[in-house]
Amino acid sequence: MIDIAIVGAGPAGLLTALRLHQRGIRPTIYESVPELKPLGVGVDIKTVGTAELDDLGLLDEFRSISVDAEDSIFFNHYGQEIYAEKCGVHMGYLHEQRFVHRGRLQLLLYRAVLDRLGDVVALGARVTGYAQDETGVSLHLEHRDGRTETVHHEAVIAADGIKSAVRRQMHPDQAEPEFSGITMWRGTTLRPPFRGGHTICHIGDPHISSMIVYPIAHDVDGTGLDLINWVVETNGEETIEDWNQIGDITDVIPLYDTVEIPFLDVQQLMRDAQEVYLFPLIRHAPLDGWVDGRVVLLGDAAHAMYPRGGNGITQAMIDARVVVEHLVAHPDDPHRAFVEYDEARRAVVNRIADNMRGEGYEVIRRIVADRTDGKPFDDIEEVLPLAEADGIFSRYHALVGSPRPGHEAHETTGFRTGEAATR
Ligand SMILES: Cc1cc2nc3c(=O)[nH]c(=O)nc-3n(C[C@H](O)[C@H](O)[C@H](O)COP(=O)(O)OP(=O)(O)OC[C@H]3O[C@@H](n4cnc5c(N)ncnc54)[C@H](O)[C@@H]3O)c2cc1C
Numbered sequence: 001m002i003d004i005a006i007v008g009a010g011p012a013g014l015l016t017a018l019r020l021h022q023r024g025i026r027p028t029i030y031e032s033v034p035e036l037k038p039l040g041v042g043v044d045i046k047t048v049g050t051a052e053l054d055d056l057g058l059l060d061e062f063r064s065i066s067v068d069a070e071d072s073i074f075f076n077h078y079g080q081e082i083y084a085e086k087c088g089v090h091m092g093y094l095h096e097q098r099f100v101h102r103g104r105l106q107l108l109l110y111r112a113v114l115d116r117l118g119d120v121v122a123l124g125a126r127v128t129g130y131a132q133d134e135t136g137v138s139l140h141l142e143h144r145d146g147r148t149e150t151v152h153h154e155a156v157i158a159a160d161g162i163k164s165a166v167r168r169q170m171h172p173d174q175a176e177p178e179f180s181g182i183t184m185w186r187g188t189t190l191r192p193p194f195r196g197g198h199t200i201c202h203i204g205d206p207h208i209s210s211m212i213v214y215p216i217a218h219d220v221d222g223t224g225l226d227l228i229n230w231v232v233e234t235n236g237e238e239t240i241e242d243w244n245q246i247g248d249i250t251d252v253i254p255l256y257d258t259v260e261i262p263f264l265d266v267q268q269l270m271r272d273a274q275e276v277y278l279f280p281l282i283r284h285a286p287l288d289g290w291v292d293g294r295v296v297l298l299g300d301a302a303h304a305m306y307p308r309g310g311n312g313i314t315q316a317m318i319d320a321r322v323v324v325e326h327l328v329a330h331p332d333d334p335h336r337a338f339v340e341y342d343e344a345r346r347a348v349v350n351r352i353a354d355n356m357r358g359e360g361y362e363v364i365r366r367i368v369a370d371r372t373d374g375k376p377f378d379d380i381e382e383v384l385p386l387a388e389a390d391g392i393f394s395r396y397h398a399l400v401g402s403p404r405p406g407h408e409a410h411e412t413t414g415f416r417t418g419e420a421a422t423r
Helices: 011-022 047-055 059-064 102-117 165-170 266-271 311-329 334-357 360-371 386-399
Strands: 004-007 028-030 042-045 066-068 071-075 081-086 098-101 125-133 136-143 148-153 155-158 178-191 199-203 210-217 226-235 275-283 295-297
Touching: 004 011, 004 136, 004 148, 011 028, 011 102, 011 311, 028 125, 028 148, 042 047, 042 102, 042 210, 042 311, 047 059, 047 311, 059 066, 059 098, 059 102, 066 210, 071 360, 081 360, 081 386, 098 102, 098 210, 098 226, 125 165, 136 155, 155 165, 165 295, 178 266, 210 266, 226 266, 295 334, 311 334, 334 386, 360 386
Parallel strands: 004 028, 004 155, 071 199, 155 295
Antiparallel strands: 042 098, 066 098, 071 081, 125 136, 136 148, 178 226, 178 275, 199 210, 210 226
């Protein structure tokens, strides 16, 4: 049995450990933080992600901490409805699309790893670099108490996130990440369920600002309230790329003065937030390789992308399955397994990451704003015919690996692959 180390106990590292365990391999995981806490806000797990969790035998547990997505509705800057589509099984997919708190999902995966693999996670162990010889990889660790150590494994899967130390060593000449000019405010608010508690709303004129709102937990602490996740994107100042940066939403709230949605007061939602984080959208140039000998990158370490549409976590889930399939096919040749995984995944994921820098299906809000000159409309069919909007959505779903059941991915309006700038 191959002796593998995983760097990082984020969702990607934990999922890889669970996939390895399914195939009889017991890895060791090195994680820099001394304790895993439920950090982050909401993520939108599309049907392909739910399918991965189902395949890992985690569907019931996942359901117990998440919310079934039924409807996805798009509104302009006045709260007029532009388009609506069904989600997940309600659209005819085999699996549900679900909304979940990122930190709760990570802890679910962590508990599954401890239950199934035992004590394989070394917490408080930061990987600072690696060296290779013909027998494997030496990982250099720095422990919380300042102690350093070198450990040896036959192969290493690095899932150490957007600021990956392994990626930095593997690609010392990689272009510096660049601020896009767009800032995200991400928050959660407790409030009574809206529209029955299963709807995601996409709101606003992207020239001004965009907002996405969805529930990530029902009946929080028996209060009958939903925990609502919301994200606002607009132009902002450059800040560090840190998921835990606290933000102030005060200046952004007036951008939503015109929005009137009958079932949702979005300004109140922002005012009532229990936590708000700031996150700058940073462009990471796509890598031209994920493999260095017996070391491979996976998840955000391989393909940091804008956190839009839940694609970061969903693609990490697929990475985990694919890398393990190739390791099982070549148990004596991890380098070959990693090269095949790179060939299978890198171009596909780089294309998705590139698209996430554009607008994806959110482009329909910009089309409507452009065609109405930012004014309210009388009849949406005269502005954005249903067939045109359907075409945009069909193409998007096909691109991210989940073609819409019963819909042709025909060409109508293309996605903009350029930067989705606001204001
Ligand atoms: C604190 C936090 C909050 C987040 N919140 C959100 C959110 O609200 N919404 C969203 O869409 N995405 C969020 N993300 C990103 C999201 O988790 C990822 O896009 C996706 O799940 C893929 O996960 P990953 O495991 O590749 O990366 P990550 O989730 O970033 O996990 C990487 C892990 O590696 C560890 N690590 C980093 N460097 C080292 C090192 N040198 N040695 C050992 N361990 C190391 C980190 O502590 C972390 O646990 C967040 C990430 C973090 C770390």
